[in-house]
Amino acid sequence: MMELNTEKIAGLVRQILVELGEDPDREGLLKTPERVAKAYAFLTHGYRQDLDTVINQALFTQATSSMVIVKDIEVYSLCEHHLLPFFGRCHIGYIPDGKVFGVSKLARLVDVYARRLQLQERLTEQISQVIMDSIDAKGVAVMIEARHLCMMMRGVEKQNSTMVTSSVLGVFRDNVATREEFLSLVGRRTV
Numbered sequence: 468m469m470e471l472n473t474e475k476i477a478g479l480v481r482q483i484l485v486e487l488g489e490d491p492d493r494e495g496l497l498k499t500p501e502r503v504a505k506a507y508a509f510l511t512h513g514y515r516q517d518l519d520t521v522i523n524q525a526l527f528t529q530a531t532s533s534m535v536i537v538k539d540i541e542v543y544s545l546c547e548h549h550l551l552p553f554f555g556r557c558h559i560g561y562i563p564d565g566k567v568f569g570v571s572k573l574a575r576l577v578d579v580y581a582r583r584l585q586l587q588e589r590l591t592e593q594i595s596q597v598i599m600d601s602i603d604a605k606g607v608a609v610m611i612e613a614r615h616l617c618m619m620m621r622g623v624e625k626q627n628s629t630m631v632t633s634s635v636l637g638v639f640r641d642n643v644a645t646r647e648e649f650l651s652l653v654g655r656r657t658v
């Protein structure tokens with residue numbers, strides 16, 4: 468697993484401050500490079516997490532095939548185009564086939580992928596795929612609703628809009644009624 472050289476990152480942040488016309492030696496900025504390096508280390512810790520460990524701690528055997536819905540998982544990520552945050556909520560639905568996820572563990576799983584440089588579309592697909600693969604589910608549906616600071620702060624396009632992405636696999640893809648049930652349970656009419 469890749470180790471982060473936070474000292475080197477701090478040095479590079481210092482250079483950015485200089486190029487921005489700032490004085491990195493003034494009091495308020497003295498510790499900024501170090502803080503930014505630590506912040507990036509945290510915001511990208513998904514790269515350095517072991518996915519198998521997270522998944523293995525999350526699985527339980529349960530003989531059920533009812534739809535499981537986990538709503539409103541908080542998502543904080545960084546857009547890979549601008550290194551600016553996008554944030555919102557993730558809703559997950561799946562139909563198990565003998566194995567289920569611990570509810571709180573799903574949030575950790577989301578974080579493994581969210582704490583990286585991301586595209587919302589890819590994040591949505593990665594989450595649905597890893598759930599599908601790790602419990603061999605009958606189907607998985609994932610929806611993320613998020614706001615992107617790169618759009619909001621730069622004043623482009625619709626500043627107050629929320630971006631909605633979804634990824635459906637298995638029975639959620641094949642069966643309209645199942646998909647509709649998911650959408651109504653997470654409070655969305657249609658996607």
Ligand SMILES: [Zn+2]
Pocket residue numbers: 546547548549550551615617618
């Ligand atoms: Zn962006």
